[in-house]
Amino acid sequence: xxxxxxxxxxxxxxxxxxxxxxxxxxxxxxxxxxxxxxxxxxxxxxxxxxxxxxxxxxxxxxxxxxxxxxxxxxxxxxxxxxxxxxxxxxxxxxxxxxxxxxxxxxxxxxxxxxxxxxxxxxxxxxxxxxxxxxxxxxxxxxxxxxxxxxxxxxxxxxxxxxxxxxxxxxxxxxxxxxxxxxxxxxxxxxxxxxxxxxxxxxxxxxxxxxxxxxxxxxxxxxxxxxxxxxxxxxxxxxxxxxxxxxxxxxxxxxxxxxxxxxxxxxxxxxxxxxxxxxxxxxxxxxxxxxxxxxxxxxxxxxxxxxxxxxxxxxxxxxxxxxxxxxxxxxxxxxxxxxxxxxxxxxxxxxxxxxxxxxxxxxxxxxxxxxxxxxxxxxxxxxxxxxxxxxxxxxxxxxxxxxxxxxxxxxxxxxxxxxxxxxxxxxxxxxxxxxxxxxxxxxxxxxxxxxxxxxxxxxxxxxxxxxxxxxxxxxxxxxxxxxxxxxxxxxxxxxxxxxxxxxxxxxxxxxxxxxxxxxxxxxxxxxxxxxxxxxxxxxxxxxxxxxxxxxxxxxxxxxxxxxxxxxxxxxxxxxxxxxxxxxxxxxxxxxxxxxxxxxxxxxxxxxxxxxxxxxxxxxxxxxxxxxxx
Amino acid sequence: xxxxxxxxxxxxxxxxxxxxxxxxxxxxxxxxxxxxxxxxxxxxxxxxxxxxxxxxxxxxxxxxxxxxxxxxxxxxxxxxxxxxxxxxxxxxxxxxxxxxxxxxxxxxxxxxxxxxxxxxxxxxxxxxxxxxxxxxxxxxxxxxxxxxxxxxxxxxxxxxxxxxxxxxxxxxxxxxxxxxxxxxxxxxxxxxxxxxxxxxxxxxxxxxxxxxxxxxxxxxxxxxxxxxxxxxxxxxxxxxxxxxxxxxxxxxxxxxxxxxxxxxxxxxxxxxxxxxxxxxxxxxxxxxxxxxxx
Numbered sequence: 001x002x003x004x005x006x007x008x009x010x011x012x013x014x015x016x017x018x019x020x021x022x023x024x025x026x027x028x029x030x031x032x033x034x035x036x037x038x039x040x041x042x043x044x045x046x047x048x049x050x051x052x053x054x055x056x057x058x059x060x061x062x063x064x065x066x067x068x069x070x071x072x073x074x075x076x077x078x079x080x081x082x083x084x085x086x087x088x089x090x091x092x093x094x095x096x097x098x099x100x101x102x103x104x105x106x107x108x109x110x111x112x113x114x115x116x117x118x119x120x121x122x123x124x125x126x127x128x129x130x131x132x133x134x135x136x137x138x139x140x141x142x143x144x145x146x147x148x149x150x151x152x153x154x155x156x157x158x159x160x161x162x163x164x165x166x167x168x169x170x171x172x173x174x175x176x177x178x179x180x181x182x183x184x185x186x187x188x189x190x191x192x193x194x195x196x197x198x199x200x201x202x203x204x205x206x207x208x209x210x211x212x213x214x215x216x217x218x219x220x221x222x223x224x225x226x227x228x229x230x231x232x233x234x235x236x237x238x239x240x241x242x243x244x245x246x247x248x249x250x251x252x253x254x255x256x257x258x259x260x261x262x263x264x265x266x267x268x269x270x271x272x273x274x275x276x277x278x279x280x281x282x283x284x285x286x287x288x289x290x291x292x293x294x295x296x297x298x299x300x301x302x303x304x305x306x307x308x309x310x311x312x313x314x315x316x317x318x319x320x321x322x323x324x325x326x327x328x329x330x331x332x333x334x335x336x337x338x339x340x341x342x343x344x345x346x347x348x349x350x351x352x353x354x355x356x357x358x359x360x361x362x363x364x365x366x367x368x369x370x371x372x373x374x375x376x377x378x379x380x381x382x383x384x385x386x387x388x389x390x391x392x393x394x395x396x397x398x399x400x401x402x403x404x405x406x407x408x409x410x411x412x413x414x415x416x417x418x419x420x421x422x423x424x425x426x427x428x429x430x431x432x433x434x435x436x437x438x439x440x441x442x443x444x445x446x447x448x449x450x451x452x453x454x455x456x457x458x459x460x461x462x463x464x465x466x467x468x469x470x471x472x473x474x475x476x477x478x479x480x481x482x483x484x485x486x487x488x489x490x491x492x493x494x495x496x497x498x499x500x501x502x503x504x505x506x507x508x509x510x511x512x513x514x515x516x517x518x519x520x521x522x523x524x525x526x527x528x529x530x531x532x533x534x535x536x537x538x539x540x541x542x543x544x545x546x547x548x549x550x551x552x553x554x555x556x557x558x559x560x561x562x563x564x565x566x567x568x569x570x571x572x573x574x575x576x577x578x579x580x581x582x583x584x585x586x587x588x589x590x591x592x593x594x595x596x597x598x599x600x601x602x603x604x605x606x607x608x609x610x611x612x613x614x615x616x617x618x619x620x621x622x623x624x625x626x627x628x
Numbered sequence: 629x630x631x632x633x634x635x636x637x638x639x640x641x642x643x644x645x646x647x648x649x650x651x652x653x654x655x656x657x658x659x660x661x662x663x664x665x666x667x668x669x670x671x672x673x674x675x676x677x678x679x680x681x682x683x684x685x686x687x688x689x690x691x692x693x694x695x696x697x698x699x700x701x702x703x704x705x706x707x708x709x710x711x712x713x714x715x716x717x718x719x720x721x722x723x724x725x726x727x728x729x730x731x732x733x734x735x736x737x738x739x740x741x742x743x744x745x746x747x748x749x750x751x752x753x754x755x756x757x758x759x760x761x762x763x764x765x766x767x768x769x770x771x772x773x774x775x776x777x778x779x780x781x782x783x784x785x786x787x788x789x790x791x792x793x794x795x796x797x798x799x800x801x802x803x804x805x806x807x808x809x810x811x812x813x814x815x816x817x818x819x820x821x822x823x824x825x826x827x828x829x830x831x832x833x834x835x836x837x838x839x840x841x842x843x844x845x846x847x848x849x850x851x852x853x854x855x856x857x858x859x860x861x862x863x864x865x866x867x868x869x870x871x872x873x874x875x876x877x878x879x880x881x882x883x884x885x886x887x888x889x890x891x892x893x894x895x896x897x898x899x900x901x902x903x904x905x906x907x908x909x910x911x912x913x914x915x916x917x918x919x920x921x922x
Contacts, residue, residue, distance in 0.1 A: 002733055003733065003734055005733075006730055006733035006734060010719070010722070010726075010730055013721075013722070013726070014719055014721060014722075016721065017721075077715055077717060078717050078719065079717075080678075080681075080683055080713055080717045081717040081718055081719065083681070083682070083683045083702070083706075084681055084683070084706060084711040084713060084717075085706055085731070085734050085735075086703050086704065086705075086706040086707035086734060086735065086736075087703065087706075087734060088703045214685070216682070216683050216684065216685070217678065217683040217684060218683075218684055218685075221684075221685065
């Protein structure tokens, strides 16, 4: 310790010139404040100039120290001064490092202190964390410049190897963090980046111990010893980070503890699942699961996905890049059919809305003010058109394969209705809706798009505001339904244009049906205090409800005991099946707001006990885990 | 158990890239002796000294100081070894007195009075910055620092390089005086053969990185003779080995390296046989061979 103090003190005394320069610079803020431009805010000018100068001199000193304290001493032949004395290499390095960092901080204080005292309350607001950041920045600049100088000043071919390894390190680090970023794991990415950076600088702080121990007074061997320590240590850090990422991304569908999104294909053969694994932070893992075999494919469904109406084709966007400096990131459309998964080569800049034609042969993509329709089988652009300005939050629906219906709500709450003919490439405005009082949660429509359901906002008393059935092309009002559900998706339009509404009541909740003309068309009694959503229809004439029962008036529990899936027979208006303990999806975030039409014997993805995904057969009622 | 040598170098090899600076050198500095390591510029003296000080790891072989591996135990050994470097390496902004204070914190056997006395004797102001000293004064300060550590071994790497005659003499007198007082071992690499001749017990000559000669100074001096003859010299009959034979006026001059093996001078038909100084021997041995660049 005595030797360390002696070395540190000696190196600090070597900074006397720096301290003298700092003292001279400390006057500059006061001179700057005398300029006429700063006359009105003199204390603030002193404070700001003082702080900027102090940071500049501290970082400059750290940079120069890093370049000279070891590499410079080796080049100038001053290192033997320490090595011909009974001083361990570790003491030489620690003493030099402490003095360099300490010297830079003293320089900071010498420049900043007079300005701080003179500016009083006008001193720039620099929280304690800011001072720690400055100290950390000084250490980082010192270590970085020491490492680079040790390499460059050796003038050996090893510099080229270092350069290559440096590039490999940076690329490997980016590649390690990439899958987490693409999975939306920003907190984990930040943690990983911090781990790699702390590891990098810790290595830079400790590698010189070996550098000085093995290199001693020979700059070439000093460089070689530094590189021999630095790169294996950094490789180990990347290995640990990579292992951690591998563990995070290797989460299995049945290991998800918190399911975010899930949906089932209309044919019931596949399902998608996105969620978070235990201890795996905010990384969202997504899967496409074969409901029969239990096989799964890892995909990234972060940007939304959609099945064709027959369920054979699933399309989703996948990020091509993590960040873009030239605008929104680029996405590529991927599709999965029974034949396999493939990238379509169709790219779009986010944010993009996408809708498939019913047979899955075409896709319409809205991106960057343009609408483009592609043929997915031939993988070619069929038609494209520039959309009007203020075209926002679009709902899109293929009405046949050649016509696309678009609805866009502008800032003044008018929903404009358009049709785009892919053969003539004409975009025509067909109507508009005053949607100022409606809930903008999609535009549920009948299967053919001829009718649209407009769910109204709550009234002044907070009661559900009813619904309207409008013409899908012109927006003309066809009928008004006086009631609506408590939950937005508790009111939906069935494929034949009927409207189903879950009416919540503490005595007896009901599912009420209305004809396309707005006439009451029967109802089914549900349990008291039930809210929920219409999750889909089946081809054998059933309506699937996902319900939650209120524990007491107004209090809806989300625990498994309060949820149930209810299958209503639409012909007889009776409950076919009531399965307690599971729930269906709330909604899918796609441009197509139509209620899904499932096969009669669909296997349906749902959430079961302990919030785990389960597969539920609509026809048989069988519930089983995702794991096979 | 016999006392280990002050320094022992075994098969040291040092390379700089493809160039061989020290080529398989083995030498021993006995305790209490003064070993003069001689060589032309670039002969490998400084590289060898750096290996002996544990500052440079040799590519082959190893060095021991006071019986311990210097690469492994450099820190401990440097407490017992005083070093006067070839280039004065103390920080230029450090004052002479500060160097003493700093050393006092580093060395376990530091003698402040010894340092102060020498500095006073050298007429150096302790407040002077090291960088402001003359070359000779820097060497004097380095010597004062080295001797004040109470070393068991003193290693001087070309201590008189760049010094004038007076400064050289003063420096060696200081060493000799201290040697007489304490009987410490000395390893000195130098060009100053005249000064070292009077104190060296043993001499090693490096040529092109190889140690071509390593023996007692007295033996060395008894072996070498300069022989002058009015006509051609016939050395083979006397079994003498000539390192150099060249014309000398109308006659011949030869330098022989095994004169001590000659039973009687009368066996040689020559006009003059003269003893040689260390410098003359060095020139005879090293002068004819080409030194390396370093």
